[in-house]
Amino acid sequence: MSLDRKSNTPLYLQLKNLIIEKIRNGELKPGSFMQTEDELCREYGISRYPVRQALGELVDEGYLQRTRGKGTIVNPELPTQKRETKKQVLGLVLTNLIHDFPADILSGFEKEARKRGYLTVACCSEGDPEEELRCIDMIAELEASGLVVFPCNESRISDRLDSLREKNIYLGIIDRNPGLNEVDYTGSDNIGGAYTAVRHLAMHGFYNVVFVSDMSNVSSVNERMEGYIKAVGDFGLNPLTHISINEDLTKYYHYKHRFFIEKIKDELSELKKSLPVGIFAINDGVALHCMEVLKSEGLVIGKDIGIIGFDNIPEGKNSDVQLTTVAQNGLLLGQTAADIAISKIEGKTAQVYRSIIPTQLIIRSSCGEGM
Incomplete structure (x- = not known):
């Protein structure tokens, strides 16, 4: 079985469902060792991030167990309640993952979401306003509880405000504020x-x-x-x-x-x-x-x-x-945006947030160091 790169279903979710199917049909037996992350990356031709996310969620949901010093095994006991638990989905739309900053945002966001019991679905717009809308629509179709968007230039997020409200899907903005004053914003100073x-x-x-x-x-x-x-x-x-x-x-x-x-x-x-x-x-x-x-x-x-x-x-x-x-601080930006989103989704607060994260001057030789 292979993964469908043209599908709207994220690669990590396809891999996760494939592993669940192998467990259910007996191909992966309780107590047997799972392939390593590297082996799964090679077999399915994908990067480490979706593999790690799929395995992490399978551990959280009781399908797999991690054993110190040995590896990951199929859980000898597969509690029905755990297996059928459906976690809430939180989406994140980024412009790209070429540099450390957006990658750090994703890492911080996913870490906070997982800690709070949410699954993260990430999508990249590549700076294209039309692709950004497609990412938003895809996440909405997954019945996500909410999503946070790193807007591209000439963003048209406002085109989706009404439909997201009708579906009761939370919307937050990160890094750039396209003038949506009624939407929570998390950005750098x-x-x-x-x-x-x-x-x-x-x-x-x-x-x-x-x-x-x-x-x-x-x-x-x-x-x-x-x-x-x-x-x-x-x-x-x-x-x-x-x-x-x-x-x-x-x-x-x-x-x-x-x-x-x-x-x-x-x-x-x-x-x-x-x-x-x-x-x-x-x-x-x-x-x-x-x-x-x-x-x-x-x-x-x-x-x-x-x-x-x-x-x-x-x-x-x-x-x-x-x-x-x-x-x-991309990690803190991501964590803060996820924290606000989940607090809003769970009804713990109703205020509109504008969270500004401090920056840090790194002094090197182009100005200051050794002068």
């Missing part, structure tokens, strides 16, 4: 993170400052701009210019930003006339490619140019000049 970054530039003598951003119109980008402007005013800095890339970079992964940075190469080169200059970039991908351009101009990063990004992607730490950046 983008304003505070940007403010702290610009203050750090000022503390290290970079009084001429530049903000490098794109043309996206999502709340997280606008909030970082707000924090930058506030810090510039509070610390009496000289904002040389706002370099704006004429493109919405939220549509692209960080490794594709290089192409768009080339379009502002001349503007970056002009900064040589005003050294030293501090740069606050909208994200790490933009910051890293700006560093490449500036180094090619013979400028010393950390001395002539101080530069700070946002997101704390692994490439920033692994760069030859390690990038100072603002880190978001």
Whole structure:
């Protein structure tokens, strides 16, 4: 038997049902050892996450038992009550799982949901508004108790508000707020993170400052701009210019930003006339490619140019000049969003939440470390 990748049923749920069927028809006998996670990954051609989720739920529901130092076995006793228990489903729609941040959100969300007795179904929109709606519809068809959405740019979540209410399905928003004030929101402190970054530039003598951003119109980008402007005013800095890339970079992964940075190469080169200059970039991908351009101009990063990004992607730490950046706590974001969702579903609270999770400045050699 194989898994159907074209089905709307998540892969982990297909695998879980397949294992249950093997137990019921006697192919997997009580007390026998299950295949390892690696063996299941190879047999069904899927990643470790859906395998781990399927096995975890089968343990929770009494089909399997984990034995310390030996492995996972089919439960010698399969209580009917446990086997037929139906857990509530909680959905999570993300834009992608390419980077650590959304993956951390998923991990924190799933951990909190499982602790509270809920199953997690995750779906990725790949930044496509139409695909985002399809993900929402798929989760709703699974009779989920609720879902939380990481909106893509140009999100059309509002198109589903009425239908979700009619089905009594909870809706929450994470990371970006598309202006749905009546919906619970969990996000990072983008304003505070940007403010702290610009203050750090000022503390290290970079009084001429530049903000490098794109043309996206999502709340997280606008909030970082707000924090930058506030810090510039509070610390009496000289904002040389706002370099704006004429493109919405939220549509692209960080490794594709290089192409768009080339379009502002001349503007970056002009900064040589005003050294030293501090740069606050909208994200790490933009910051890293700006560093490449500036180094090619013979400028010393950390001395002539101080530069700070946002997101704390692994490439920033692994760069030859390690990038100072603002880190978001994806795990806590996911846990908080799931906690709020479940509390609402179970009727423990009726208030509308706006939960802001603190960020952390990670100091490295592009500004501050070793200066």
